[in-house]
Amino acid sequence: MGEVDPAFIQDVEHRPKLTNTESEGIPIIDLSILSSPEPDSDEFRRLVAEISDASEKWGFFQVINHGVPSETRQKIELAARQFFALPKEEKSKVRRDEVNPYGYYDTEHTKNVRDWKEVFDFSVESTFIPVSPEPDDEALKEMISQWPEYPPEMREVCEEYVHEVQKLSYKLLELISLSLGLPEKRLNGFFKDQTSFLRMNHYPPCPSPHLALGVGRHKDAGALTILAQDDVGGLEVKRKTDGEWVFVKPTPDAYIINVGDIIQVWSNDKYESVEHRVKVNSERERFSIPFFVNPAHYTWVQPLDEIVNEENPAKYKPYNWGKFFTTRKTSNYKKLGVENIQIYHFKTTKSSDE
Ligand code: OGA
Ligand code: NI
Numbered sequence: 180m181g182e183v184d185p186a187f188i189q190d191v192e193h194r195p196k197l198t199n200t201e202s203e204g205i206p207i208i209d210l211s212i213l214s215s216p217e218p219d220s221d222e223f224r225r226l227v228a229e230i231s232d233a234s235e236k237w238g239f240f241q242v243i244n245h246g247v248p249s250e251t252r253q254k255i256e257l258a259a260r261q262f263f264a265l266p267k268e269e270k271s272k273v274r275r276d277e278v279n280p281y282g283y284y285d286t287e288h289t290k291n292v293r294d295w296k297e298v299f300d301f302s303v304e305s306t307f308i309p310v311s312p313e314p315d316d317e318a319l320k321e322m323i324s325q326w327p328e329y330p331p332e333m334r335e336v337c338e339e340y341v342h343e344v345q346k347l348s349y350k351l352l353e354l355i356s357l358s359l360g361l362p363e364k365r366l367n368g369f370f371k372d373q374t375s376f377l378r379m380n381h382y383p384p385c386p387s388p389h390l391a392l393g394v395g396r397h398k399d400a401g402a403l404t405i406l407a408q409d410d411v412g413g414l415e416v417k418r419k420t421d422g423e424w425v426f427v428k429p430t431p432d433a434y435i436i437n438v439g440d441i442i443q444v445w446s447n448d449k450y451e452s453v454e455h456r457v458k459v460n461s462e463r464e465r466f467s468i469p470f471f472v473n474p475a476h477y478t479w480v481q482p483l484d485e486i487v488n489e490e491n492p493a494k495y496k497p498y499n500w501g502k503f504f505t506t507r508k509t510s511n512y513k514k515l516g517v518e519n520i521q522i523y524h525f526k527t528t529k530s531s532d533e
Pocket of ligand 1: 378380394399406408413414455456457467468469
């Protein structure tokens with residue numbers, strides 16, 4: 180063993196204790212009864228209560244017995260490994276650019292040089308978003324998925340996976356809707372022309388794990404995220420009760436679900452979108468596959484009518500999801516040097532901690 184850099188020792192001492200015991204980690208929710216749901220049963224009511232509790236206290240939970248076949252997931256996990264193992268030259272053939280935000284990128288080529296990862300983004304549906312963040316410009320563009328030549332089954336495997344994970348997304352949206360005291364299908368209409376997309380993340384081993392993060396602290400901007408992580412682990416969630424970073428222990432075949440900014444706004448802050456980040460590993464590479472569930476570009480996001488009233492007035496002004504999305508993508512690509520657009524910019528009253 181060589182000498183340990185004193186800066187590293189200090190950092191280790193200041194690391195939050197990893198307290199992921201059963202009682203302190205994010206909740207694990209069993210969805211098996213959804214294969215034959217009886218909405219009036221105590222079991223079903225208990226499930227809705229668990230979703231409500233987890234969304235309110237953590238903003239994060241894991242689901243098991245979710246209905247996505249393990250073979251479908253194994254196939255896409257293998258395709259991700261095969262794709263990222265290609266020479267950079269080959270991966271660069273499907274590199275994203277300023278016009279089209281789908282494709283391959285590594286963080287060497289964006290302003291976000293601190294994230295230690297490479298990414299492949301695509302959608303399987305045709306997705307339109309505004310060309311420009313300017314409110315008066317109504318032009319739309321289609322985002323085009325780019326498919327690599329290798330592995331040859333990439334597209335087919337991805338389409339099969341999205342088909343399954345999308346079914347899970349509707350089950351979750353319905354449970355969340357019920358948990359907010361709304362009709363089961365209240366949220367479904369927002370996803371008719373959805374702008375959801377799938378991302379493959381590859382976090383290579385990092386020689387100085389104390390200096391980098393796989394992904395820095397952030398909140399997800401969309402409605403829901405459905406994440407498949409492998410057995411390496413690295414995802415940490417900021418616990419609402421005390422602000423500690425809590426390690427999310429990999430559970431084989433489970434999905435990690437988090438509510439994004441849009442559900443925070445729809446629920447008028449009842450379910451908050453929670454910060455999370457990814458630690459890198461010095462020895463093992465890590466793969467993760469999030470599915471970002473996003474509404475149609477023309478959706479005006481605002482607290483739902485049934486939720487706001489005199490005692491609970493709307494905490495946000497309506498904002499257009501397509502414009503929000505395009506503003507984010509544009510500023511991620513260009514080094515604008517300005518703060519990224521955030522939902523709190525649409526708060527009706529600013530609180531002191533913002
Ligand atoms: C993300 C994210 C977590 C992970 O891509 O937004 O939070 O474990 N990823 O890769
Ligand atoms: Ni995230």
